[in-house]
Amino acid sequence: MDFLGAFPQMGRTDLRDLKKGIDEAFRHFSRTHGQAIEDFFHPLLKFLVWFEKLLLATPWPLMIAIIAALVWLGSRSIKMTIGSILTFLLIGYLGMWKDTMSTLALISVATFLCILIGIPLGILMARSDRIQAVITPILDIMQTIPSFVYLIPVLMLLGIGKVPGLIAVCVYAIPPVVRLTNLGIRLVDRDVLEAADAFGASPRQKLVSVQLPLALPNIFAGINQTIMMALGMVVIASMIGVPGLGVPVLKAVNNQYLALGMMNGLAIVAIAILFDRVSQKFGKRLQKHSETIHG
Amino acid sequence: MADNNGIELRGLFKIFGPHGEKYMQAVRDGMTKDELNAKHGHVLGLKDINISIPASKIQVIMGLSGSGKSTLIRHINRLIEPTAGEVIFQGQDICKMNKADLLRFRRHKTAMVFQKFALLPHRTVLGNALYGVELQGMSRKECEERARRWLARVGLDGFEDHYPNQLSGGMQQRVGLARALTNNADILLMDEAFSALDPLIRMDMQKILLDLQEELHKTIVFITHDLDEALRLGDRIAILRDGEVIQQGTGQDIVLHPADDYIADFVKDVNRARVIKVGTIMSPVSGPANGFPTLDAQASLEQAARLLSSRGKDRAIVLGDNGAAEGQITLRRVIDAMVTPVASEKEISRPET
Numbered sequence: 001m002d003f004l005g006a007f008p009q010m011g012r013t014d015l016r017d018l019k020k021g022i023d024e025a026f027r028h029f030s031r032t033h034g035q036a037i038e039d040f041f042h043p044l045l046k047f048l049v050w051f052e053k054l055l056l057a058t059p060w061p062l063m064i065a066i067i068a069a070l071v072w073l074g075s076r077s078i079k080m081t082i083g084s085i086l087t088f089l090l091i092g093y094l095g096m097w098k099d100t101m102s103t104l105a106l107i108s109v110a111t112f113l114c115i116l117i118g119i120p121l122g123i124l125m126a127r128s129d130r131i132q133a134v135i136t137p138i139l140d141i142m143q144t145i146p147s148f149v150y151l152i153p154v155l156m157l158l159g160i161g162k163v164p165g166l167i168a169v170c171v172y173a174i175p176p177v178v179r180l181t182n183l184g185i186r187l188v189d190r191d192v193l194e195a196a197d198a199f200g201a202s203p204r205q206k207l208v209s210v211q212l213p214l215a216l217p218n219i220f221a222g223i224n225q226t227i228m229m230a231l232g233m234v235v236i237a238s239m240i241g242v243p244g245l246g247v248p249v250l251k252a253v254n255n256q257y258l259a260l261g262m263m264n265g266l267a268i269v270a271i272a273i274l275f276d277r278v279s280q281k282f283g284k285r286l287q288k289h290s291e292t293i294h295g
Numbered sequence: 296m297a298d299n300n301g302i303e304l305r306g307l308f309k310i311f312g313p314h315g316e317k318y319m320q321a322v323r324d325g326m327t328k329d330e331l332n333a334k335h336g337h338v339l340g341l342k343d344i345n346i347s348i349p350a351s352k353i354q355v356i357m358g359l360s361g362s363g364k365s366t367l368i369r370h371i372n373r374l375i376e377p378t379a380g381e382v383i384f385q386g387q388d389i390c391k392m393n394k395a396d397l398l399r400f401r402r403h404k405t406a407m408v409f410q411k412f413a414l415l416p417h418r419t420v421l422g423n424a425l426y427g428v429e430l431q432g433m434s435r436k437e438c439e440e441r442a443r444r445w446l447a448r449v450g451l452d453g454f455e456d457h458y459p460n461q462l463s464g465g466m467q468q469r470v471g472l473a474r475a476l477t478n479n480a481d482i483l484l485m486d487e488a489f490s491a492l493d494p495l496i497r498m499d500m501q502k503i504l505l506d507l508q509e510e511l512h513k514t515i516v517f518i519t520h521d522l523d524e525a526l527r528l529g530d531r532i533a534i535l536r537d538g539e540v541i542q543q544g545t546g547q548d549i550v551l552h553p554a555d556d557y558i559a560d561f562v563k564d565v566n567r568a569r570v571i572k573v574g575t576i577m578s579p580v581s582g583p584a585n586g587f588p589t590l591d592a593q594a595s596l597e598q599a600a601r602l603l604s605s606r607g608k609d610r611a612i613v614l615g616d617n618g619a620a621e622g623q624i625t626l627r628r629v630i631d632a633m634v635t636p637v638a639s640e641k642e643i644s645r646p647e648t
Contacts, residue, residue, distance in 0.1 A: 189413075191409060191411050191412075191413040192413050192414070192415060192416075194374060194409070194413060195407070195409060195413035195414075195415075196426075197374055197401075198372055198374060198401060198405070198406075198407040198409075198484070199401065199402065199406070199407070199426060199427045199430050199474075199478070200398045200399070200400075200401030200402030200403075200427075200430050200431075201430055202398060205430060209415070209426070209429075210415060213415075213417045214415075214416070214417060216417075
């Protein structure tokens with residue numbers, strides 16, 4: 001009866017030794033290779049710091065003008081452009097300008113990195129069922145594993161700072177763009193692909209002239225999701241020393257400052273809504289050709 | 296255009312499934328499609344296809360759905376790999392080409408028109424028409440010039456900047472045709488190109504194709520399931536069933552001498568008056584030739600009947616290519632030939648009183 005009552009688990013000491021062994025091995029790895037890995041990521045850190053400084057050094061009226069211009073280029077909507085100006089004026093007036101710029105810098109760099117890595121990865125996945133079978137479960141893990149868990153090895157390797165924060169954001173935010181690039185390419189009409197083959201398109205020409213353009217709406221949906229998820233990581237990133245709107249939120253949680261938490265939280269929401277609407281509008285404008293469907 | 300643009304299909308087999316080659320011998324030894332499917336789970340797509348597609352003519356491949364006709368046309372530009380056999384064009388076996396040669400062959404020697412148009416939805420009409428020459432690596436300016444010329448030729452000038460979605464089916468297929476013609480390839484592959492269009496527009500497109508062919512003389516392979524279309528367009532017709540060619544010849548051959556009951560059943564509703572030519576049913580001249588109307592040997596029975604009835608004569612003289620009298624034709628003979636020989640309709644004559 002004893003056998004059914006208690007799970008036949010590994011011996012206590014064995015289990016402790018196992019965990020200790022893994023920890024020791026990783027610590028050893030981190031001691032021997034930590035520097036090399038840090039050097040590897042150094043250019044990234046420099047780029048992030050430079051970009052953040054650039055945003056902060058830009059005079060605020062110019063910054064708002066640039067943001068408004070980008071919103072206009074993306075959405076072609078007066079309403080949205082004015083909305084973005086008012087949002088940033090309010091953010092500045094409520095004393096969150098500096099943190100907002102830091103967050104914008106982090107999100108921009110993270111999104112850029114995700115696209116840079118994610119789209120080629122998605123293309124590879126679409127090309128080969130085997131690669132898809134390998135990458136899909138990895139993406140599943142990246143999306144479901146609690147962020148705190150993968151923060152541990154990142155922290156052990158790189159310590160507290162901006163780069164581990166950036167990596168944490170990317171790990172969490174990259175899956176949508178990879179998945180939707182893959183899906184978008186796989187959903188391209190087979191008849192059109194056959195036509196490209198029949199006219200003698202090489203695999204590369206097929207990718208550029210048919211697959212990517214036709215997958216673009218899905219790729220865009222992926223980029224949009226990636227941006228949203230990156231914004232969702234701002235608070236967690238602030239726990240490992242990334243400056244930005246997450247820092248005051250963290251402080252508010254620790255000290256029960258309701259107003260501070262709400263203000264900074266809502267600033268994140270405002271940026272998220274802005275990014276979302278503009279990128280969606282832009283994605284739709286790219287689909288000009290599907291507007292009028294003939295009956 | 297050169298006379299060496301014919302295509303030879305020799306002993307072409309296609310077995311669909313992961314290990315097609317393994318069952319080649321069994322199929323050669325006479326295993327049927329059903330046996331192959333039941334025993335080994337492989338599908339016999341094409342069985343020993345031998346067709347000499349004539350240069351600069353329209354070869355129609357006809358068959359019902361599932362007969363393998365779309366599979367067959369895709370062997371000519373090797374969109375589908377054969378399990379065995381050869382496709383010879385200008386002395387080269389397309390099935391043995393390496394990747395680079397195959398790409399070059401597809402770019403410069405063939406162009407294809409598809410049943411579902413298969414246009415690039417994100418490109419304008421002009422962008423679609425120049426796709427083929429763009430892949431050939433031609434300069435943008437020349438691409439556009441050529442594409443505009445062919446778009447105008449198929450009646451689409453003024454629509455260059457529209458997107459395919461904004462056009463009707465008939466106009467979309469004109470874009471498909473312009474795209475293929477812009478390529479200026481020797482071989483034009485048309486896979487049920489007009490099947491998705493409604494009847495009037497289909498007739499329209501057939502006329503465009505025949506007009507174009509009169510000046511272009513391309514080697515055209517045209518797939519259809521519609522016998523009327525086959526007879527209208529085809530200089531030669533091959534009929535496919537269950538992956539096998541069951542008859543090939545001119546439209547007239549097939550209507551006059553169906554190879555089996557299946558084809559006889561097919562052709563029984565054909566308008567014979569338009570298909571059969573007087574040259575085939577004429578008899579030697581007997582009696583005087585003067586004062587009787589004359590006809591070209593290539594004229595159809597319908598034209599002969601119209602001529603005879605309008606002139607009020609019951610006999611006409613048939614002239615050969617050189618303009619000399621070759622034979623004669625009587626009204627009675629014309630009517631006999633128009634009537635389907637098979638007693639397919641119910642007897643309607645009454646006993647004579």
